[in-house]
Amino acid sequence: MALTREQIAMRVAKEFKDGDYVNLGIGIPTLAANYVPEGIDVMLQSENGLLGMGRYPTEAEVDADMINAGKETVTAITGASIFSSAESFAMIRGGHVDFTVLGAFEVDANGNIASWMIPGKLVKGMGGAMDLVAGAKNIIVTMTHADKHGNSKLLADCTLPLTGVNCITRIITDLAVLEVRDGAFHLTERAPGVSIEEIQAKTAGPLVVPDSVPEMVL
Amino acid sequence: MALTREQIAMRVAKEFKDGDYVNLGIGIPTLAANYVPEGIDVMLQSENGLLGMGRYPTEAEVDADMINAGKETVTAITGASIFSSAESFAMIRGGHVDFTVLGAFEVDANGNIASWMIPGKLVKGMGGAMDLVAGAKNIIVTMTHADKHGNSKLLADCTLPLTGVNCITRIITDLAVLEVRDGAFHLTERAPGVSIEEIQAKTAGPLVVPDSVPEMVL
Amino acid sequence: MSGFNKVVDTYEQAMAGLEDGMTVIAGGFGLCGIPEGLIAQIKTMGTRDLTVVSNNCGVDGFGLGLLLEDKQIRKMVSSYVGENALFEQQLLNGELEVELTPQGTLAEKMRAGGAGIPAFYTATGYGTPVGDGKEVREFNGRPYILEEAITGDFAIVKAWKADTYGNCIYRHTAQNFNPMAATAGKITVVEVEEIVAPGEIPPSEIHTPGIYVNRVIKGSFEKRIERKVTAN
Amino acid sequence: MSGFNKVVDTYEQAMAGLEDGMTVIAGGFGLCGIPEGLIAQIKTMGTRDLTVVSNNCGVDGFGLGLLLEDKQIRKMVSSYVGENALFEQQLLNGELEVELTPQGTLAEKMRAGGAGIPAFYTATGYGTPVGDGKEVREFNGRPYILEEAITGDFAIVKAWKADTYGNCIYRHTAQNFNPMAATAGKITVVEVEEIVAPGEIPPSEIHTPGIYVNRVIKGSFEKRIERKVTAN
DSSP: OOHHHHHHHHHHHHTTOOOOEEEEEHHHHGGGGGGOOOOOOOOETTTTTTEEOOOOOGGGOOOOTOOOOTEEEEEEEEEEEEEOOOHHHHHTTTTTOOOEEEEOOOEETTSSSEOOOOOSSSOOOOOTHHHHHHHOOOEEEEEEEBTTTTTTEEEEEEESSSBBBBBOOOOEESSSEEEETTEEEEEEOOOTTTTHHHHHHHHOSSSSSOOOOOOOOO | OOHHHHHHHHHTTTTOOOTEEEEETTTTTHHHHGGGTOOEEEEEEETTTTEEEEEOGGGGGOTTTOBBBSSSOEEEEEEEEOHHHHHHHHHHHHHHHOOOEEEEEEEEETSSSOSSSOOSSOOOTTTHHHHHHOOOOOOEEEEEOOOOOOOOOOOOOOOOOOOOOOOOOOOEEEEEEEEETEEEEEEEEEEETTOOHHHHHTOOSSSEESSSBBOOOO | OGGGBBOSHHHHHHTTTOOOEEEEEEOOOBBBBHHHHHHHHHHHHTTOEEEESHHHHHHBBBBHHHHTTTOOEEEEEEEEOOTOOOHHHHHHTSEEEEEOOOOHHHHHHHHHHHTTOEEEEEHHHHTTTTGGSOOEEEETTEEEEEEEOOOOEEEEEEEEEEEETOOOOOOOGOOHHHHHHHSSSSEEEEEEEEOOTTTSSSSGGGGGGGGGGGGEEEOOOOOOOOOOOOOO | GGEEEEEEESSSHHHHHHHHOOOOEEEEEETTOOOHHHHHHHHHHOOEEEEEOOOOBBTBGGGGGGGHHTTTTTEEEESSSSSSSHHHHHHHSSSSEEEOHHHHHHHHHHHHHHHTTTEEETTTTTTTTHHHHHHHEEETTTEEEEEEOOOOEEEEEEEEEETTTTTTTGGGGGOOOHHHHHEEEEEEEEEEEEEOOSEEEEEEEEBGGGGGSSEEOOOOOOOOBBBOOOOO
């Protein structure tokens, strides 16, 4: 069975190590914060200038001056720091954020990612995504393995305008966990009950399948 | 009569306008702070990270964590700000400091300045001088017109390694006030009792002398 | 210290000198930490053909979105502009030009503009449409692109408190782009919630030293929230 | 949040991993705001062939000057090194190399190193010996030189207070180069006067966010004054 959004987020959260500074993109990546394993603490960086992002506020706590990068009202944890956008991206660009998790339209076998622009559709902008993919030490892309028409999002070469080149090393989809290296997708885990054949069928780019591909533990 | 150090400082201080942010180098420039005219306020920037440098501390006020760019104990005025060296030089390099006053070994008719290195002598470093001459909106050089052997310090071309190029527009010496433009020194004022002939004799670079050269008012 | 008193009493004084065709750098992220009254004053003045540098362009009817209503903006330099229909319409009509700039590059361009750094290299945008036509150079085996600094004729900034010398502090994440914007204007105008006496903000807690600030005005703020989300 | 507790108990732990030939970036201006105990620990360890990046090199017998006594420093990157006789002697003997760097360029190189900016242009040093061999480029008709970022294997930093997560504030002008140094080390070690609980330093008053900091140690400081000058 293909994973749900929540299950993808659960699998993402297993990547975190205690003490990681993590930037989570909008959507599935944000959900991962709900599934951080027991005994593991991560600190969330929000690129508008907040390190140590907390939960959503209660009605009484709502403060227009306290928002996250998705422009949602938010709180700060005890021990948070708040700073300018230049400082925030100095952190990101300088490789101080341990993990970035973000969505994508396409990833290719060279680790290129397209996530911000579909020609012909109105372009809203890249926000901080290009900085994040250029700067983070580890990047995890979360997305469905194929689009709603069944077209693979894991390609030999991205067809859409890129967000970054040669920067994606790990992908967690609804079907599988894959590493990107040496010009190919390397299958390392499959979703429970998902066959290797299905993953092969939905991976357009070169796919390396080892002899044994364990099921994910969620 | 050639001006004393204090008199040079007095003449420098007359350049200040109310509301100027000023960086004063070590020596005569620092003395200028003592002669700021009535009704004029300037705020002193110290490049180690202090805007609003105050007087020297009393014995009780001495604090090892509060020093100026000359590494002397100092105080801050009410309304001062304190920041990092990167911020301090962002201010300087970015042209936010209105006035820099500094000494020099030589200045030439193209506005080049040499102030930090005498070949054969041990080189201690340029500190912030190169940043200051590259960044300030207005720079005033204060120095004696000639060295103790009588050699002019106002040259056609500097002979010593430079601190900055094409950046000096105004010089106040013990003998005269001069503007530097169009490849020449333009005499605008002379020290009380100093003859034009003496200034001419002690200016090695091209000197333009207008019909009338008023005496300085101190 | 009257020469250092940056306080002005009216919005007319605050934005005096703004002319058609100028570049305005604005602080704020979404609707958070925006100089509401200064934007309204630009609308009142009717200044046109502006280039506005700001991470976003507000929403329909609020923030910088107000300046779209009378087509006062010719060009936006932003990282994300997806929040208003008028923007979309003017963009499609060709009445408005947009230069999309990665958020971190935008922040750094403003900082560089204020800091006398004319250009810098960054990996951000290399190999993407953002890098098109820009110089590529390798450092330690990695390719980077050259990005140039941004400065503005005006910078409009929203701070929490300023003293009369223009020393500013920002509140929570309303800081965002404001400190960099403050450094990058030929004339920097700061709209604040409170004006305090010099010395009230401890020197080492000041976010923006007054040397960057030309004018300070006390505003009143609606502080509209773009996405109110609360815990269950 | 045990994973974020950066506090170490001993100087051995604080400087663990420092090896011969490494680059160490040190905060401080003269003797103001220097990590006294971390410098002493490097002397104790006897690590050699170090490249030390710091605005100054202390004085004879104090600060970074201590590392000259056993010739632990191979190269200094500084803006001003005129305060000690041992430095002078080792320089003249050819035992020590010095790369003089303008003070503002040095600060910016550290910041750039921490911020993922591999190089930037500055007017500082153009046409002087500092510009020799560096690329010159014009922007808006003015020539600038290209300067590259600095990073260190270690950064040693002196802060006033840090919380256990490594969030730091600096006291008065002891701030100086410390915040930039903190960003530019592969391993950043901060020596502080006081360790406080997370939350004690208000989020917007933090000078150095803990993300840059790997280890925090409580030190005790002599705080020697280089030039005590008092008012009459």
